[in-house]
Amino acid sequence: MVQPIQFTGEDRSNATRLTLCDKEPVALRTFTPSQAVFAKSAGIFHFTPEGRRLYDYSSGVLVANLGHNPRRWMQRFCSYMGWKPEHIAGGETSGYFEAVTLTAYNAMTxxxxxxxxxxxxxxxxxxxxxxxxxxxxxxxxxxxxxxxxxxxxxxxxxxxxxxxxxxxxxxxxxxxxxxxxxxxxxxxxxxxxxxxxxxxxxxxxxxxxxxxxxxxxxxxxxxxxxxxxxxxxxxxxxxxxxxxxxxxxxxxxxxxxxxxxxxxxxxxxxxxxxxxxxxxxxxxxxxxxxxxxxxxxxxxxxxxxxxxxxxxxxxxxxxxxxxxxxxxxxxxxxxxxxxxxxxxxxxxxSAVLDQTAKLNAVFIEGLMRMKETGIISKVRGEGMVFGIECADVGGHASNDIAIKVVEKCYLGRDGIGIHLLGALAGNVLRVSPPMTMTLEDAHASLDLLESLLQELATSL
Ligand SMILES: Cc1ncc(COP(=O)(O)O)c(C=O)c1O
Known part of the structure; x- marks a missing residue:
């Protein structure tokens, strides 16, 4: 068994990491040094079983563009499926209800x-x-x-x-x-x-x-x-x-x-x-x-x-x-x-594409600022999909720096962190939060990222 990643003070997360590391092949997931465990998610945030809040800078892997569990999306989704609250309410557990089938192989809907x-x-x-x-x-x-x-x-x-x-x-x-x-x-x-x-x-x-x-x-x-x-x-x-x-x-x-x-x-x-x-x-x-x-x-x-x-x-x-x-x-x-x-x-x-344009300007300015920490050497991207390339710092190769950044952001500060994917091409970190993020959250998360990078730079 590959040694599971464990963090102090995360008993529930550590137990999940341990089970999955033992019962699933490592090949199933790409290496991410945080191995974050999500208990629940809403909008741009994931919550760990310990109750820490993580800004989701990955949107899954560019999947949850509209954020996690968006209410109106969910209402529409359920309505297309024909699911109504009374179908599962009332404590009845036997029988069936009429709604769209979950599988229509060899048929049409x-x-x-x-x-x-x-x-x-x-x-x-x-x-x-x-x-x-x-x-x-x-x-x-x-x-x-x-x-x-x-x-x-x-x-x-x-x-x-x-x-x-x-x-x-x-x-x-x-x-x-x-x-x-x-x-x-x-x-x-x-x-x-x-x-x-x-x-x-x-x-x-x-x-x-x-x-x-x-x-x-x-x-x-x-x-x-x-x-x-x-x-x-x-x-x-x-x-x-x-x-x-x-x-x-x-x-x-x-x-x-x-x-x-x-x-x-x-x-x-x-x-x-x-x-x-x-x-x-x-x-x-x-x-x-x-x-x-x-x-x-x-x-x-x-x-x-x-x-x-x-x-x-x-x-x-x-x-x-x-x-x-x-x-x-x-x-x-x-x-x-x-x-x-x-x-x-x-x-x-909705105005999600207009919001994307506004977020783009905030993220370009904010990510370019990260270069001043010395941790980030290059910034690339468009819309709401960016890559920030890590630099070699203090005898540490850029690939190792990328790992340290993911870990540092996961641990965050005062119960708030940032969820990043494991590096692309070794030393590039993907920045692609949901495009429904508010400008306030964009600024707050970028400020957090900057101060975590500064702290990492001084510790190296
Ligand atoms: C451009 C592109 N094509 C194809 C894929 C493969 O998609 P999947 O992992 O759903 O098979 C990916 C996944 O990251 C991708 O980025």
């Missing part, structure tokens, strides 16, 4: 039809959503990516080559794993060829996109075309490298990829699994970057916490798969459809 229509209408009313003609539901982001790639490969089986942007993250399973990372990772799928993604050009918010030169990136694509000709089937990229360390490219890069794909009859897949539903400041990242993907992959924030994802795109591509080739137990299940509808309702009726 009106809820699913409503969810498809509403999602397509929302996508198609966004600039760049014109090619969103059919929805291939899935349960996780990697499955949506897998289904998107299956659709492309089935379109023409003589065209077997997939281009993917290097150091992207599309998931761990199947073809999603195959297009993740780079050619130096082990067991590469020979059909996948990696292309460069501009990282140096956008490794800090202080850099300008103005003199970005697309020509070396286009030359790389042309060389691959020379080598593989019409075998090149599709190109998959994230709008920005998320898991790879939060690198947000100049729009000209993605626009060049699209131009090249169109000129060479290559399908463009945009994996927005973490960027969708407002994270970039726009409802969809394709709007932000001024492109029109053939397939867009959605996930995470799509259900605000209920597992659901989708590949949405051209009907001719989706139609290349036959009966059953994209089916599984959970895809399009009613619970997922109700969650998507409730989430769409919130985005369409």
């Amino acid at each position: 009106e809820l699913e039809a409503t969810a498809v229509e509403r999602l397509l209408a929302n996508l198609r009313s966004s600039v760049g959503g014109n090619r969103c003609e059919q929805v291939m539901w899935a349960a996780s982001g990697s499955e949506a990516v897998q289904k998107a790639l299956w659709a492309c490969l089935h379109r023409d089986e003589s065209r077997d080559i997939i281009l993917a942007t290097r150091y992207g993250f599309h998931g761990k399973k199947g073809l999603a794993g195959a297009v993740t990372g780079s050619e130096t990772d082990h067991d590469r799928d020979p059909r996948v060829k990696f292309i460069s993604f501009p990282m140096q050009e956008c490794d800090d918010l202080s850099k300008s996109d103005d003199d970005f030169d697309v020509s070396p990136y286009r030359a790389e694509l042309d060389a691959l075309k020379q080598e593989h000709g019409r075998r090149i089937n599709c190109l998959i990229t994230e709008p920005y490298l998320g898991g790879g360390g939060s690198y947000h490219p100049p729009a000209a890069y993605l626009q060049m990829l699209q131009e090249w794909c169109r000129a060479n009859d290559v399908i463009l897949i945009l994996d927005e699994v973490q960027a969708n539903f407002g994270r970039t400041g726009k409802m969809y990242a394709f709007e932000k970057y001024g492109i029109e993907p053939d397939i867009v992959c959605l996930g995470k924030g799509l259900g605000n916490g209920v597992p659901v994802s989708a590949a949405v795109g051209r009907a001719d591509l989706m139609g290349s798969l036959k009966y059953g080739e994209g089916s599984d137990t959970w895809s399009a299940n009613p619970l997922a459809c109700a969650a998507v509808l409730a989430t769409l309702d919130e985005f369409e009726d």
Whole structure:
């Protein structure tokens, strides 16, 4: 058994850590030095069993864009499912009540039809959503990516080559794993060829996109075309490298990829699994970057916490798969459809995107200030998704500093801390609180972060 992380004074949390460390393989979760235990959550806060309050700087992993347990979202979700308070009130524990089924495998529900229509209408009313003609539901982001790639490969089986942007993250399973990372990772799928993604050009918010030169990136694509000709089937990229360390490219890069794909009859897949539903400041990242993907992959924030994802795109591509080739137990299940509808309702009726714009300004100013502590060397991001890169400090490598920051923020001060994810790419900490955060909480949490970083810097 791996030694479980234990913190003094956290008996209940420690007991949970101990059980899970013993009864589940460590592989199930990514390493985060806090191993926070959540007893309950509301809005932008998690509460530990000991009653400590943690600002959630991760939103799950960019899932709870609307915060945790939002009341109106929950009311809408329950209403789509047909759940009423009297169904579970009154102490009756036997029998059944009439509501939408939790599973409709090999059948259809009106809820699913409503969810498809509403999602397509929302996508198609966004600039760049014109090619969103059919929805291939899935349960996780990697499955949506897998289904998107299956659709492309089935379109023409003589065209077997997939281009993917290097150091992207599309998931761990199947073809999603195959297009993740780079050619130096082990067991590469020979059909996948990696292309460069501009990282140096956008490794800090202080850099300008103005003199970005697309020509070396286009030359790389042309060389691959020379080598593989019409075998090149599709190109998959994230709008920005998320898991790879939060690198947000100049729009000209993605626009060049699209131009090249169109000129060479290559399908463009945009994996927005973490960027969708407002994270970039726009409802969809394709709007932000001024492109029109053939397939867009959605996930995470799509259900605000209920597992659901989708590949949405051209009907001719989706139609290349036959009966059953994209089916599984959970895809399009009613619970997922109700969650998507409730989430769409919130985005369409509330001012969450306006709030995101306001929060963006506060976070840019606040995070740039963190550099003065000496702990943070670079800040990257857009909308409400940021990466702060740790520096090497006092003989400690930046990767170790990132671990110390997560721990320090977890422990916080006076019963209040900050929940951070384990580092991306070793030394980058993700900052992506729910976009429903108030400006007051934004300032208060940034002030707390700054003083914790200052304290850490003096202790090193
Ligand atoms: C861009 C992107 N694509 C795909 C995935 C995989 O999603 P899941 O973990 O739901 O399979 C992720 C997860 O972080 C992601 O960020």
